[in-house]
Amino acid sequence: MAELIKVSAQSRSTAVAGAIAGVMREEGYAEMQAIGASAVNQAIKAIAIARGYLRDDGIDLMTVPSFTEVDIEGSERTAVRIAIFRRAPIAEQIA
Template identity: 45%
Template sequence: MEILRVSGSSKPNALAGAVAALLRTQGVVEIQAIGPAAVNQSVKALAIARGYLTENQLDLTAQPEFVKLGADQEERTAVKLLVRATPLV
């Protein structure tokens, strides 16, 4: 499963394209975002990606959770979005 790490300066349209492409080919993708700006960009990208997926008769679901990331000395809390493709009803 691919992991996309998002920053506050990530472009939502570019991220949406990557999410849509991975959902079409793999059916699942993980997004990790640290900080409110990164979470905001991630949610915008998911909204845009839903539009990209309609031409393939797909929708998406996202399962959010908090995860601890980081090296030995600095541990940070991130929002992880596990995103899955679902058939469009």
């Protein structure tokens, strides 16, 4: 399983996008985690940017978001976990 990409409100979306693109090229699957609205916003922007980075490699992305509980310094918080997969080309989806 690929390493978890943790995104914060201060994360640069272009840097996170580069991490996503690298993991997708190597593993074909990535997971992200973000806590809070601003962090989730950065994560979604990073996915959109990563799609552009991967376009020339013929890779498109699809995502499956979910909620998960995480322990931070003894306090339980709800995080958004985003699984990222390679999307099959349109011709393969129809067949």
